[in-house]
Amino acid sequence: MKSAASFLIFCATLIGAAFAAPHTAQAFDTSAKFAILMDYETGDVLWGKNEDETMYPASMSKLMTLDVLFGAIREGSVSLEDEFIISEYAWRTGGAASGSSTMFADLNSSVPVKALLKSIIIQSGNDACIAVAEALSGSEEAFAIRMTERGKEIGLTNSVFKNATGWPHEEHVMTPRDLALLARHIIMEFPEFYPIFKERDFTWNGIRQGNRNPGLYLDPSVDGLKTGHTEAAGYGLTASAKRDGRRLILVLNGLPSERARGDETVRILDWGFRAFKNYKLVAAGTPVDNAPVWQGTYAEVPLVSTSDIDVILSVDQRRDMKVSVAYESPIMAPVEAGQKIGVLKVETPDAPAREFPLVAGGSVEKQGLISRALGSLMHMLSGS
Incomplete structure (x- = not known):
């Protein structure tokens, strides 16, 4: 498996310099016994x-x-x-x-x-x-x-x-995760x-x-979904809000009062929209690496994503993000355009690693018999 360290340089240039955050996801807390904040578009927690x-x-x-x-x-x-x-x-x-x-x-x-x-x-x-x-x-x-x-x-x-x-x-x-998934x-x-x-x-x-x-009464960006309360459960709310084209889903439960439920809903949603931003890593069809091809009419094939790759990150996660490309090398010819080749892996602190599929950005035919024989001979002579 090959990892493309060169892509880290590209990604660092793309993302830009980090800056100090007023809050971090790790330091944030709530009086609710249970909570989850989910990005609607990606489903990321x-x-x-x-x-x-x-x-x-x-x-x-x-x-x-x-x-x-x-x-x-x-x-x-x-x-x-x-x-x-x-x-x-x-x-x-x-x-x-x-x-x-x-x-x-x-x-x-x-x-x-x-x-x-x-x-x-x-x-x-x-x-x-x-x-x-x-x-x-x-x-x-x-x-x-x-x-x-x-x-x-x-x-x-x-x-x-x-x-x-x-x-x-x-x-x-x-x-809480199931409730957020259900709301989404x-x-x-x-x-x-x-x-x-x-x-x-x-x-x-x-x-x-x-x-x-x-x-609905405290935050004009909130447009759903459902409250809950029993003596055993405490006060809870599954809420969703949309601001500037972004939607977040929040689940809270185990709060002591109606007032706490309302206050925490507004406070956490406001923090969520401020603390986390959407960052575009790769545009669909843009080559992120070139993979070597064995016995192909071309020596390499570009690796692309079929869709835009966006991630939701806090400022701390953005600063410490690591991105790599992984695939089995070399790729055996023939290669068809759209063939899955590898993955782009995004690693951030305090979050599971995320992988996005990468496919061949073009087709590479297999060399003829004589070309393949010469290639094999050169491979043995070079010892590579």
Whole structure:
């Protein structure tokens, strides 16, 4: 395996000189027990605290209920005009009689899917969640199994769902990383529904309720997603904000109060947008190295990326970044344009190494028999 040290010089020139940072990712902390800050575009984790530890997500797990519902609408098995029944179980367990978050739907009433969807997002309606679960899977228990299976399909490796609402259950758990991935998935896959998360209020049965996301009122860049609170979980929030074309996703949980939840959301998002910047390393199609080709009509082939390579870094990470190119050398002819040859590896402090594929920027045909024989003879004579 060959590493191209020369590329480090190129990269240092590209990135430029570092400068002192007012904050570092390593020094930053929060009063939340669990936290993660994720870049939406790349999915990179910028900062975290117990981000891979399981926790009680409370109503933040309703994002999974919504994902299943969004999927059913997308595939056509459910329409926004369909009406679901508020069963006695939904009314008693998730309605006003339960003392929990509710849309105040009447017992045995029929509620349009569009209203149920808005209630879950804006009001955190437990009765709405149970009505959806029963309509789509026959029971809340069966729907929870469907939620867990769906979670695994989209990459939630440490999430288990036992109900549609986030009601306390010792086995109903998620990690901050899974919640951030779920939020990213919803924003990316269901753009037609995402604007609802920013709506400030919703009225049903004559009762108007405001959106519980404090970020919507404290930071104009916040446009979603979902709060959560139980005695066991503390106060939590899965939030997303967009500034100057960049979007960040933040998950917090285990905070002591509503005020702390709002304050920490604004503080961490503000820090995240200031502390981390997007740096372009390589433009698509730009050669980053030349790999030697054995017995080819050309001695070398340029290595390129098929897409722009951008990384999100703190100032400290930018200063200490190491970049290298690795591939098996020499490359055997023939080589086809677009053939994967190696990787560009980016290493930064306190973050996993990232690798980006590099492909041949052109084709190299194999030499004829006589040329190959002469080449082999010269190789033996030179001892190389």
